[in-house]
Amino acid sequence: MALLSPSRRLRRTPFSDGVEAAGVKAYTIYNHMLLPTVFRSVQEDYHHLKSAVQIWDVSCERQVELRGPDAGRLMQMLTPRDLRKMQVGQCFYVPIVDETGGMLNDPVAVKVTEDRWWISIADSDLLYWVKAIAHGWRLDVLVDEPDISPLGIQGPKAEELMARVFGDSIKGVGFFRFGWFEFQGRDLLIARSGYSKQGGFEIYVEGSDIGMPLWNALMEAGKDLDVHAGCPNLIERIEGGLLSYGNDMTDDNTPHECGLGRFCDTQTAIGCIGRDALLRVAKEGPIQQVRAIAIDGDAVPACDRWWPILAKGKKVGQVTSAAWSPDFNTNVSIGMVRMTHWDADTAIQVQTPDGLRDAAVYEKFWI
Amino acid sequence: MALLSPSRRLRRTPFSDGVEAAGVKAYTIYNHMLLPTVFRSVQEDYHHLKSAVQIWDVSCERQVELRGPDAGRLMQMLTPRDLRKMQVGQCFYVPIVDETGGMLNDPVAVKVTEDRWWISIADSDLLYWVKAIAHGWRLDVLVDEPDISPLGIQGPKAEELMARVFGDSIKGVGFFRFGWFEFQGRDLLIARSGYSKQGGFEIYVEGSDIGMPLWNALMEAGKDLDVHAGCPNLIERIEGGLLSYGNDMTDDNTPHECGLGRFCDTQTAIGCIGRDALLRVAKEGPIQQVRAIAIDGDAVPACDRWWPILAKGKKVGQVTSAAWSPDFNTNVSIGMVRMTHWDADTAIQVQTPDGLRDAAVYEKFWI
Numbered sequence: 001m002a003l004l005s006p007s008r009r010l011r012r013t014p015f016s017d018g019v020e021a022a023g024v025k026a027y028t029i030y031n032h033m034l035l036p037t038v039f040r041s042v043q044e045d046y047h048h049l050k051s052a053v054q055i056w057d058v059s060c061e062r063q064v065e066l067r068g069p070d071a072g073r074l075m076q077m078l079t080p081r082d083l084r085k086m087q088v089g090q091c092f093y094v095p096i097v098d099e100t101g102g103m104l105n106d107p108v109a110v111k112v113t114e115d116r117w118w119i120s121i122a123d124s125d126l127l128y129w130v131k132a133i134a135h136g137w138r139l140d141v142l143v144d145e146p147d148i149s150p151l152g153i154q155g156p157k158a159e160e161l162m163a164r165v166f167g168d169s170i171k172g173v174g175f176f177r178f179g180w181f182e183f184q185g186r187d188l189l190i191a192r193s194g195y196s197k198q199g200g201f202e203i204y205v206e207g208s209d210i211g212m213p214l215w216n217a218l219m220e221a222g223k224d225l226d227v228h229a230g231c232p233n234l235i236e237r238i239e240g241g242l243l244s245y246g247n248d249m250t251d252d253n254t255p256h257e258c259g260l261g262r263f264c265d266t267q268t269a270i271g272c273i274g275r276d277a278l279l280r281v282a283k284e285g286p287i288q289q290v291r292a293i294a295i296d297g298d299a300v301p302a303c304d305r306w307w308p309i310l311a312k313g314k315k316v317g318q319v320t321s322a323a324w325s326p327d328f329n330t331n332v333s334i335g336m337v338r339m340t341h342w343d344a345d346t347a348i349q350v351q352t353p354d355g356l357r358d359a360a361v362y363e364k365f366w367i
Numbered sequence: 368m369a370l371l372s373p374s375r376r377l378r379r380t381p382f383s384d385g386v387e388a389a390g391v392k393a394y395t396i397y398n399h400m401l402l403p404t405v406f407r408s409v410q411e412d413y414h415h416l417k418s419a420v421q422i423w424d425v426s427c428e429r430q431v432e433l434r435g436p437d438a439g440r441l442m443q444m445l446t447p448r449d450l451r452k453m454q455v456g457q458c459f460y461v462p463i464v465d466e467t468g469g470m471l472n473d474p475v476a477v478k479v480t481e482d483r484w485w486i487s488i489a490d491s492d493l494l495y496w497v498k499a500i501a502h503g504w505r506l507d508v509l510v511d512e513p514d515i516s517p518l519g520i521q522g523p524k525a526e527e528l529m530a531r532v533f534g535d536s537i538k539g540v541g542f543f544r545f546g547w548f549e550f551q552g553r554d555l556l557i558a559r560s561g562y563s564k565q566g567g568f569e570i571y572v573e574g575s576d577i578g579m580p581l582w583n584a585l586m587e588a589g590k591d592l593d594v595h596a597g598c599p600n601l602i603e604r605i606e607g608g609l610l611s612y613g614n615d616m617t618d619d620n621t622p623h624e625c626g627l628g629r630f631c632d633t634q635t636a637i638g639c640i641g642r643d644a645l646l647r648v649a650k651e652g653p654i655q656q657v658r659a660i661a662i663d664g665d666a667v668p669a670c671d672r673w674w675p676i677l678a679k680g681k682k683v684g685q686v687t688s689a690a691w692s693p694d695f696n697t698n699v700s701i702g703m704v705r706m707t708h709w710d711a712d713t714a715i716q717v718q719t720p721d722g723l724r725d726a727a728v729y730e731k732f733w734i
Contacts, residue, residue: 003393004371005404006671008687009490009613010395026370028377029396032490032613037372099502104495123376123399125492128471129499135466135640136503246376246399273502304373320375 001026010034013059014149014211018219022229030060030123036231043326046235049154049198050327053161054230055218056152058195058202063148064107064119064127066134068141071115073271074134078119079109080255080272082265086111091176091191094119095255095263096126101277102251103258104129106243108193110178110204118189118204120150122245133273149211151203152232153218157225158200164221166190170201183217186210195232197240197367235323238332241292241365248290248320248334254278256286257336288317288338292362295331295350299324300357308351309335309359316341319350328366337361368393377401380426381516381578385586389596397427397490403598410693413602416521416565417694420528421597422585423519425562425569430515431474431486431494433501435508438482440638441501445486446476447622447639449632453478458543458558461486462622462630463493468644469618470625471496473610475560477545477571485556485571487517489612500640516578518570520585524592525567531588533557537568550584553577562599564607564734602690605699608659608732615657615687615701621645623653624703655684655705659729662698662717666691667724675718676702676726683708686717695733704728 004010004027011033013019025038036057039045048054066074076083079094080101086092088111096105096119105126110118119126131143153162162170166181170190173179178191189204205211219227243249249258255278256264266275266282293309300322309317322333333350341348344363349356371377371394378400380386392405403424406412415421433441443450446461447468453459455478463472463486472493477485486493498510520529529537533548537557540546545558556571572578586594610616616625622645623631633642633649660676667689676684689700700717708715711730716723 001370001372002391003368003405005368005393005395006669007395007611007614008670008672009611010671012672024369026372028372028374038370098498125495128492129495131465132496132499133503136500244374244376247374302373303375304377305375305379 004029013057014205014208015057015059015151015215017212018215019057019229024229031062031121031125033060033062035060036229037234039229039231042234042323045230046233046326048226048228049196049230049233049236051156052226052228053153053155053157053222054228055215056154056231057229058152058232059149061120061150062145063204064121064130065144065146066117066119066130066141068115070139070141071117074130074139074141075109075117076269076271077133077137077273078130080264080266080269080275080278082268083109084268088113089177089179091178091193093263095258095260096129097255097272097274097278098251099274099277101254101274101281103245103249103253103255104251106245106249106258106260110189110191112189118148124245147206147208149205149208151205151214152194152200153203154194154196154200154230155198158198161218161222161225161227162190162201165217173201183214184210195242196236197242198236234321235325235332238321238323238334239325239328239366241334243290243334244321253336254281254286256281257289259290288336289342291335291337291342292365293319293333293335293337293348293350294360294362295319295322295333295352296358297331300331300352301354303333309337309341310349310351310356311341316348325366332366371396380424381572381575382424382426382518382582384579385582386424386596391596398429398488398492400427400429402427403596404601406596406598409601409690412597413600413693415593415595416563416597416600416603418523419593419595420520420522420524420589421595422582423521423598425519425599426516427490428487428517429512430571431488431497432511432513433484433486433497433508435482437506437508438484441497441506441508442476442484443636443638444500444504444640445497447631447633447636447642447645449635450476451635455480456544456546458545458560460630462625462627463496464622464639464641464645465618466641466644468621468641468648470612470616470620470622471618473612473616473625473627477556477558479556485515491612514573514575516572516575518572518581519561519567520570521561521563521567521597522565525565528585528589528592528594529557529568532584540568550581551577562609563603564609565603601688602692602699605688605690605701606692606695606733608701610657610701611688620703621648621653623648624656626657655703656709658702658704658709659732660686660700660702660704660715660717661727661729662686662689662700662719663725664698667698668720670700676704676708677716677718677723678708683715692733699733
């Protein structure tokens with residue numbers, strides 16, 4: 001692995017001191033911010049995530065805040081998902097598209113109040129898009145990046161740990177719903193959500209000053225639960241089919257290509273920018289789509305560029321994320337495959353850096 | 368230094384194979400792309416840059432292309448710099464501001480033809496801002512990120528090397544002007560510009576396929592000039608007062624605070640978004656501004672967060688970039704200083720990670 005040169009531009013987080021003390025081994029950069037990728041090893045972190053509980057510094061999930069009378073209207077302009085029935089207290093995974101239907105981001109929208117929304121973003125400066133749309137359409141809304149840094153609590157013992165710090169009422173929070181919970185006199189929005197399939201919560205830590213006190217309180221309360229600093233895990237997120245913006249999709253792709261058609265209510269999402277373009281796709285369907293792909297052979301190297309998917313020597317797609325899975329004893333991967341070859345069990349080949357490998361399209365992701 | 372985990376999201380460039388073969392030691396991430404930071408060592412690279420010629424993979428300076436009848440109008444909406452007298456063939460350094468006058472980026476605008484512009488961007492997704500402004504204002508313009516990857520040729524021997532590959536006519540290209548030059552049957556836009564004070568060129572390499580052939584041709588032609596792979600050098604750019612977006616300024620800052628008031632023709636830049644806010648600043652002046660600051664003592668550690676600037680124990684600013692300068696035998700740095708303390712020779716103190724240091728505000732940058 002290459003070294004990463006430090007600079008202020010690669011922003012630290014309210015939890016960076018804790019992350020360093022926990023022995024972080026590597027980072028990626030996400031929204032101009034440090035995101036840990038390895039603590040003990042990707043495999044050790046993986047087994048631990050599936051068996052215990054981890055604290056994740058996901059501050060890089062920056063928030064775009066919409067406030068004001070037009071906040072709801074603006075939010076609907078950004079996404080083809082119909083938001084009319086969304087209640088305060090809910091979180092929705094929302095594809096965000098440009099006027100051509102190309103994916104700009106795949107965040108979680110949080111309806112804080114009727115006229116206040118947070119968009120918890122993936123890796124692109126969605127703030128610039130939203131601010132300019134609000135400006136160009138002369139909407140009555142303030143758009144900002146507030147001082148909010150999400151902290152993920154993930155793993156099978158996450159609920160137990162959270163109950164110890166925030167009380168048993170946390171157990172009543174439903175999936176992709178949130179409540180308000182007190183910590184050191186501060187009310188924090190906590191949602192049952194997160195970038196793993198192991199269950200858990202995301203704490204929207206408002207105010208950098210309470211970052212480390214909260215980190216320490218969780219570490220202290222979870223000692224006997226084997227709590228450990230962790231991070232989104234490459235293996236686990238591929239097994240679970242959790243897409244990564246910039247890896248598995250870009251602004252070249254429509255939500256339908258990304259398998260996110262179920263989040264596109266193109267008929268009813270009135271006002272959505274890009275709706276015209278997507279109506280066409282919704283009718284005819286995409287000609288390529290994201291698929292789970294198992295790649296034969298030993299552990300593949302790091303997927304730092306797309307790998308061609310071949311059938312009879314012809315390119316029929318590309319793999320964009322891949323890792324060896326200890327639990328499924330194969331290389332799990334995510335790729336975009338043309339419709340001619342996207343059916344389950346289709347035999348394909350993947351051009352990896354160390355040679356051509358046999359591979360197969362899977363019906364579903366692994367977990 | 369920490370390790371950087373590879374992924375497709377941290378995009379490789381058309382020159383990455385050459386960069387790796389040249390023994391790159393570290394990277395930063397810039398516009399979701401790999402930007403080398405060290406080859407031999409920051410100090411060795413620095414001395415070499417000032418004495419020979421280097422080839423820089425600055426593909427991360429992505430281009431935002433504006434094409435169509437409203438391209439010029441849109442370009443003027445983005446910046447307070449008056450573009451009316453700008454000719455085809457010129458490059459302008461342009462602050463880009465939001466509706467409050469906050470800096471969104473500090474790119475170089477290239478007027479390719481009357482209705483075609485390239486914006487060679489610093490580290491933020493300016494594409495999102497520009498696309499949404501074009502959309503919201505219903506402008507007749509196409510906005511895209513084309514397949515263009517700038518390659519920098521920097522150092523005192525840059526002109527000699529360029530003449531060998533592109534012919535002597537390259538010597539006629541003026542500072543911040545460009546011409547078209549042929550390489551392997553392809554016409555490439557080449558400007559006399561770059562992120563150093565040592566002189567040189569930027570080749571706008573259109574078409575990834577000719578990236579490595581061009582890289583190799585330049586390496587081959589420059590053997591006896593001691594050509595070497597290089598990159599923007601932290602020490603040299605601070606000595607020269609070259610600001611870095613995300614380090615030395617953010618969207619919290621106006622161009623005037625960044626010392627870019629001379630690029631703000633706020634009276635005449637009709638149509639500029641943010642003009643109203645900046646008129647106020649232009650009249651009253653900023654209350655803090657970027658300054659060159661020399662920090663006493665041994666070499667400072669890496670500046671990975673802002674360091675408080677103190678006077679009589681009170682915060683009067685912050686240092687945002689710093690490095691030991693072998694040529695000036697001091698720590699050179701860039702900081703934002705309040706007007707009460709920004710005069711030359713003002714004695715201040717800087718709170719570095721290894722203690723409080725005496726420091727002084729300088730009249731000008733070092734080179």
